[in-house]
Amino acid sequence: MRASFLFVTKARAMTEKKIDEATGTETKGHEWDGIEELDTPLPRWWLWTFYACILFAIGYSVAYPAIPLLDRATTGLLGWSSRSQLGQEMRAADAANATTRTAIAKADIATLDPHGALMQATVAGGRAAFKVNCAPCHGAGAAGSKGYPNLNDDDWLWGGDRAAIHQTILHGIRQPDSSTTRMSQMPAFGRDGILTPAEILDVVSYVRLVSRQESGSAAAQRGAALFAANCAACHGTDAKGNREFGAPNLTDAIWLYGGDREALTTTITNARYGVMPAWGEKLDPATINMLTAYVHSLGGGE
């Protein structure tokens, strides 16, 4: 069979063929310093492999998305797409996890064995769910930022055992239009005229005294009386806070909005009340349990 059907060079046919004497092979007619390029034919198996690859490429282009158009690519006869494949795999993964998810949803997260296999799965699931739902505010490592609590430490506004964390995630904090959400309201002492700016500075001095950032002063002494009258109802007479109202402990080293004079002045003048969504409205019970277990596992859980 003559295989020169595709690429035969008519130009060469018209000129005289040059045959290399030593090998009997035709040359390309190129010559460099007396060295001529032989037109040694390809081995048959190689050529057929090459043709097979071309055929495969054509078939592949027809069957699968291949040719880019303006806004999308050709879809291919098989209708395959990476997106639908991902969807299938996600459904398969969900189906595979269904038993565990059901068990997690049914479990009482407050009393679940902390060393059991189910707890391990719960924490692992929470790690993934946290990155999707919570990381935008609390950060990927749950370290928080100004106004968004660090969930790694041992300081909790509303309580750090699993029941309290579960309650917080399920119903949120100061979620509007919710009767079950955690609710409290710090007065804007300066803006609403409860305290004068000078009195506020005195309270700032007292708060910095109890948090051991400053030593005693006349201002702090005046502030102590003001604190007892205006702040102790929520933050406690010892300023150690009250989790009933989400009132932070003012004597420790952790400050959600900053512990310097300027930040404290702003806080007392305008008040602070952070908001967190009630995730029970958006996530299923299994995911809420997972998030509870994960947050509790970060090192500060009680």
Added chain:
Amino acid sequence: MSGHADRTGKDGGLYARRADIFPRAVDGFYRRLKWYVMAATLAVYYVTPWLRWDRGPYAPDQAVLVDLAHRRFYFFGIEIWPHEFYFVAGLLVMAGVGLFLVTSAVGRAWCGYACPQTVWTDLFLHIERFIDGDRNAQVRLKNAPWSPAKVARRLVKHGAWLTVGLLTGGAWIFYFADAPALLHAFLHGEAPTVAYATVGVLTATTYVFGGLMREQVCIYMCPWPRIQSAMLDERSLIVTYKDWRGEPRSHGTKRSEGAGDCIDCKACVQVCPTGIDIREGPQLACITCALCIDVCDEMMAKVGRPRGLIDYATLESCQAEAAGAPPVPIARTLTRPRTLFYVGLWAMVGLALMFALGNRTRLDLTVGHDRNPLWVRMSDGDIRNAYTIKLRNMESRPRTVWLTLDGLANARMWDSTDAESAAAATLRFTVPADSVEQRRIYLRSPAQTEDSVPIGFTVTAADDAKAQDRVESRFEGPEE
């Protein structure tokens, strides 16, 4: 006409049809050497997976096992973990330098004797001769019209080749799983799909490469002959025809005055498995299998001439002999500086590997500092850091180990799955046999004056204080 000319396409076509080669059977020194090498290499290949090696109750008892599922490589008393892959890399370096060494000393001995392509092609050729007869019978059979007898012979031959291919592919999979169990599963149709696919692919490649393509693999597919051109020099041993002695050729009994020793019997061409004429000089397609030496020696003995018209020789020696000088002794070829350099290099890599192997600990610790957050401030102002540690127990028995900390006084250390009250200067872990135990460790310390303090973790086996590994890390905190 040379072998290469045979492969030229007709009419300027784009491809060349493979020219059939019917190598004649031959006996002689090198043929027997090839028998021994073939027996040894095939025996190593087929028998190795069936050797047993007791490693206790926690590890497989197969002497050589590449356990991909569990990421372990067993070689008799040596067990390699993935992070010790540099041993395998070192072996590859040795193999590379070894090829240089062999090429420098004895030319393309690898191609001629030990390469799987050569060994299996040789095996297939013998099967072909056993069924079809020697060269002349094979040519006759090829030219004969199709008859039931010819069809039967062809079926038997290709069936035998496929059987060898099946056994070849079948043996390969036993290196990757427990051989007896896999054989049982394989025969009962219960082995993993990948096992059947591997056997299928290797059966096909063995059959195609050994039975159908043969020398084409060496000439067109293998890069080694090209690299050889750069590796060989005038002092490398090659199979060569001593033209100064053989030329001009005479024919049969009509030996004229002044004729050379070559009687142009073409025996050397007939025995060549790659179909070349060695008398045209050194060439790419020559795999130095030395069968032409055997057959030429036989012919020289018949016509009463000294052996070695075709022989292993260096070009340097040939030139010396042609000029009338004595041949260069082979010892000088083997002990030249280039060869000795390769020997030294090869031995150095080998010794370094053995030293590393002898000194490796079978207990390994890695420490990863939490990156987000780097540190956490606690309510009393303390700073807490978290570390993920991996304890690798590479022995085939469970081991109790101690984890200790240095570089940070006043620090408390505890396992994240325990309460902080379990903090201790030394943590105790039991690591199962031949596995990795991953733990998250907390360190808590009063705030430091520096934002980053160097610390070290040390893991020590409870049963052997010398089995120890120390890893450096940092304790991070805020700048104050």
